[in-house]
Amino acid sequence: MSEEPSSQSSRRSWLEKLADAFSSELRDKAQVLQLLQEAHENELLDQSALHIMQGAMKVSDEHARDIMVPRSHMVCIEHDDSFADIMKKIVASSHSRFPVLSEDSSTVTGILLAKDILQLAQDYHFDAEKIAANLQQIIRQPVFVPEIKRLNRLLRDFRETRNHMAVVVDEYGGVAGLVTIEDVLEEIVGDIEDEHDPTEEKDIEQIDKEQFRVAALTEIEDFNEHFDTELSDEEFDTIGGYVTHVFGHLPKRGERVVIADLLFTVQSADERRIIQLLVAPASQLPIPLTTTDTSALG
Known part of the structure; x- marks a missing residue:
């Protein structure tokens, strides 16, 4: 009592x-x-x-640049993409929104929603020529935000305008990346997985011609076989452990490092480990990063 x-x-x-x-x-x-x-x-x-x-x-202390998908990893619709090209990108990426690039690919001129082009295709009975002729009608105006936009204000803007994606621009007005409302919410509640997210059974998934999504738990032996690399598995069993060691700290989403001429970008991570990586040729980098001599690690 x-x-x-x-x-x-x-x-x-x-x-x-x-x-x-x-x-x-x-x-x-x-x-x-x-x-x-x-x-x-x-x-x-x-x-x-x-x-x-x-x-x-x-989120009140973080900015758009901290969580954005960098430009080199954006899945975009090119100016001259055919209906077949667009559908391949939709299916391969499982995304619902796509930046549309200008003719010279220097900027984003619009946002294409997968549901809009599917509706257009149905309206024109999947006639590729008619779809192409009417494609501009369904492209939506892009929203641009500066790299230094605070996430709490960005979330408020997303809610007020009902937009789900914004193009992040640098101080010179160039496209630096993109950020979605889901990216911001994941900073608050943690990773949000849906039925389209890659499963652990599929450790390495090709997104486009040169870009792959790799589960951090992928065995280094399997990674070496797939990418024709020679990363040492003496100290680490998984590619996530290896990459974390190269960083020298637990990296956050969006951090990048070059190993064995491959660009590794952290796509998702929590307080304990890396979850997913994006892997592409290091030649995709506009500015070289410090590279790692993997022979010294094993």
């Missing part, structure tokens, strides 16, 4: 601390995070709720 008042007093004390933290004129994020951790330890928040609240605070 004596324990209940003590428990209630502890909970009231914690709630008072939280109220003081949010009502204070100068808000200290570190203090709020500490209070949230205490709430979890006092069983007022479960692990999932704690993770979401921590993620929600984190």
Whole structure:
């Protein structure tokens, strides 16, 4: 009987601390995070709720450039792509939205939704010439955001305008990458998987002519066989472990490194490990990164 008042007093004390933290004129994020951790330890928040609240605070400090898909890994519709070309890209990537490039591929002129072109194809009974003649009618205006756009403001803009994708531009107005509302939400709640995400059974999946999606748990032996490389498997069993070692830290989404003339981009990761990698020839890089001599690792 004596324990209940003590428990209630502890909970009231914690709630008072939280109220003081949010009502204070100068808000200290570190203090709020500490209070949230205490709430979890006092069983007022479960692990999932704690993770979401921590993620929600984190997005106010991150920018579009921190989570964007870099330009070299964007799946785009070229100016002269045929209906067949477009359909191949839709099927291979499983994406629902695609940037449309200008004639010289220097900028993004629109966004094409997979559902729109499928509806157009149905309306014209899959007649390729008629589809091509009417394609511009379904291309939507792109939304551009600067690299330094904060994620909390970007999420608000996505909600207010009902857009799901934005093209990220650098300080010179050039296309740096793209970001989606799902990318922002994943920073808050963690990876969002759907039925189109690659499964562990398919460790290496080709996306386009030179780009592959590779599960971090892929055995190094299998990776070497597929890419004709000679990465050492003496210290690490998986490509994710090998790449993490090369980085020298647990990398975040979007970080890149060149190993054995291949460009590795972290597509997804959590607090403990890399989950998915994008692998392409290092020649896709507009500016060379520091390369790694893999012979020194094994």
